[in-house]
Amino acid sequence: MDVQSGNLYWPTTFPNKPTYPALEENIKCDVLVVGGGSSGAQCAHLLSDTDLSVVVVDKQAVGSGSTSSNTALIQYLGDKMLFELVNSFGEEEAIVHTKLCEETMNDIEKASIEMEIDSEFTRRDTLYYASDKAGVEKLKKEYFYLKKHGFKADLLNKKQISERYPFKTDLALYTYDDAELNPIKYNHGLLQEAYKKGVRVYEQTRINGKKLEKEKATFYTENGYSIEAQHVIFACGYEGLEIKQERNAVLSSSYAVVTNPVEHFDDWYKRTLIWETARPYIYMRTTKDNRIIIGGLDETTTNPEKRDAKIIHKKNQLIEEFNKLFPTIDVQPEYYLGAFYGGTHDGLPMIGEYEEFPNCYFLFAYGDNGLVYSGMLAKKIRDKILGL
Secondary structure, eight states: OOOOOEEEGGGGGGGOOOOOOOOOOOOOEEEEEESSHHHHHHHHHHHSSSSEEEEEESSTTOOOOOOOOOOOOOSSSOOOOOHHHHHOHHHHHHHHHHHHHHHHHHHHHHHHHHHSOOOOOOOEEEEOOSHHHHHHHHHHHHHHHHHHTOEEEEEEEHHHHHHHHSSSEEEEEEEEEEEEHHHHHHHHHHHHHHHTTTOOEESSOOOEEEESSSEEEEEEEEEEEEEEEEEEEEGGGHHHHHSSOOTTEEEEEEEEEEEOOOOOTSGGGGGGGEEEEESSOOOEETTTTTTEEEEEEEEOOOHHHHHTTTHHHHHHHHHHHHHHOTSSSOEEEEEEEEEEEESSSSSOOOOOOTTSSSSEEEEEEOOOTTHHHHHHHHHHHHHHHHOO
């Protein structure tokens, strides 16, 4: 699957990343993790603290798939708003999901502090502003449930917003203690820590065959080697759909630019994460080296050629949208990309378990909060394997 195209920023921030060998022997393990990106790395990191023998394989260099284009806004609220989740699943289930996301953010922070590689994890507040009158009503509903269940949030009126930012909007939801990080460094940091604890990691190891039995699974690489495992986690991102189609999954295309470093953020209150109620929406964040990431303008196309044909236009449009909000910050797009983006019909990430794939788990951390969803689902899969 051609998951992304363009001039990618994150790989330039970590040129001397760890590398791992290709598999060149037949091996056995308790748990095989297929995929070394964000989902696979979080699975490996959690499983490394158990007595299970764990193997991670990736068909290319680990972290070079969708992780390289992940804009890494770490938040507990998602594309489908909390009040919408309440309407779909009931209040109790919606709040459990949101609390789990918040808990996972704390797990990500803890892992970042403990790992040797600096993931650039930084706590940031979020401004979620109303794009129109309909957005105002949505934010009021969102705020009701956040306050009811103890989430730290404020509603800002037009005057309060204009005192903090150079743009005007009727209403905004201000939430506290979200975060941002460098997804490539976080990915490699997790795998490095797991490797130190005995997890075996193999890059450039493409699987092209499998034999699934009741008590075990055997996978075969294109170079003729085998991996025998008791449990298998497919953590392949959007490419997991090439192994097993999932009716709840929805693919589309998204775009992002990374600007030149800017000299100051005087007009950008606390360098908050920013996004809006419109769909598709624009979002933005800053980086450790003072660049700005601007993303969004999603399209429904799943054709990589059609997606890529729009990259230049979307690049210019994203800069224009940013200039509307921050006219005094001079930016130029130094990096830009188009990438597939996975969501779900019901707005929640999912773990796929299927009769034709015994002892296998498909980690579908789809949604705009994929890094958090990956951590949350990885913990659930670990607990299921351990019988907890």
